[in-house]
Amino acid sequence: MVNMTNLPNIKIEHMSSYHLDDVLEIEPIAFGKHHWSRESFNNEINNLYSCYLVICIENKTIGYIGAWQIQDEGHITTLAVHPEYRRKHIADILLYSLFKEFKAKKVKWLTLEVRISNIAAVNLYKKFHFKQLGVRKKYYQDNNEDGLILWSQDIQSKETEANFTQIYAKTFEKETV
Numbered sequence: 001m002v003n004m005t006n007l008p009n010i011k012i013e014h015m016s017s018y019h020l021d022d023v024l025e026i027e028p029i030a031f032g033k034h035h036w037s038r039e040s041f042n043n044e045i046n047n048l049y050s051c052y053l054v055i056c057i058e059n060k061t062i063g064y065i066g067a068w069q070i071q072d073e074g075h076i077t078t079l080a081v082h083p084e085y086r087r088k089h090i091a092d093i094l095l096y097s098l099f100k101e102f103k104a105k106k107v108k109w110l111t112l113e114v115r116i117s118n119i120a121a122v123n124l125y126k127k128f129h130f131k132q133l134g135v136r137k138k139y140y141q142d143n144n145e146d147g148l149i150l151w152s153q154d155i156q157s158k159e160t161e162a163n164f165t166q167i168y169a170k171t172f173e174k175e176t177v
C-alpha cells in the first residue's frame with residue numbers, strides 16, 4: 001500500500017510473534033487492566049480464520065487491527081494505536097487495509113461491538129459508513145457499559161469500494177494541503 005501519511009517508512013504486515021512485545025506495550029494503555037495476554041494474541045495469529053495486521057515505523061509496531069472471518073462476515077475483535085501516534089490516520093490506514101484483505105477473501109460485511117462512550121472509535125467507523133444496527137445492553141462487564149453493534153455496507157459492492165477509497169483518499173488530500 002502507498003504510504004500517504006507524513007510518517008516515514010510505514011509498513012503494514014500480518015501480525016506475527018515478532019510484533020508481540022510492541023503490541024503488548026500498547027494493549028494496557030489502550031484497553032486497561034482487562035487487556036489481552038501474549039497467549040491470546042498467539043492463539044489469534046495462529047487461527048486460520050483470523051486476520052491480524054500491524055503497522056510499523058522503522059520496525060516498531062505502532063498500531064494493530066484484528067478480525068475473524070466467520071463465513072461471509074468479518075468480526076473486528078481489536079484495534080489500537082500507540083498514544084504517541086494517535087490522530088495521524090493510523091487507524092484509517094489499518095481499517096482500510098483490513099477492508100482490502102477481507103474484500104479479497106470474499107467477505108461481505110464487517111461488524112464489531114464498541115463502547116457507547118468510545119467517541120474516537122465510533123467516529124472512525126461512522127466515517128467509513130458503518131451503521132449502528134443494535135445495542136448489547138451492559139455488554140462490557142467492567143462498568144456495565146452498553147456496546148453498540150456496528151455493521152459496514154456490503155464490502156463486495158462497487159459502491160462501498162468507491163466510498164472507502166474516496167474517504168481514504170480525501171483524508172490524505174487534507175493532510176497534504
Ligand SMILES: CC(C)(COP(=O)(O)OP(=O)(O)OC[C@H]1O[C@@H](n2cnc3c(N)ncnc32)[C@H](O)[C@@H]1OP(=O)(O)O)[C@@H](O)C(=O)NCCC(=O)NCCS
Nearest residue numbers: 030079080081086087088089090091092114120121123124
Ligand atoms: C480509536 C483509535 C484506534 C483511533 O486511532 P487513531 O489512529 O488516533 O485514529 P485516526 O487518526 O486514524 O482517526 C480516524 C478517524 O477516527 C475519528 N477519531 C479518531 N480519534 C478521535 C478523537 N480523539 N475524537 C474524535 N474522533 C476521533 C475521526 O473520525 C478520525 O477521522 P478525521 O481525523 O478525518 O476526523 C485510538 O484512539 C485508540 O487506540 N484508542 C484506544 C483503543 C480503542 O478504543 N480501540 C477501539 C476499540 S473498538
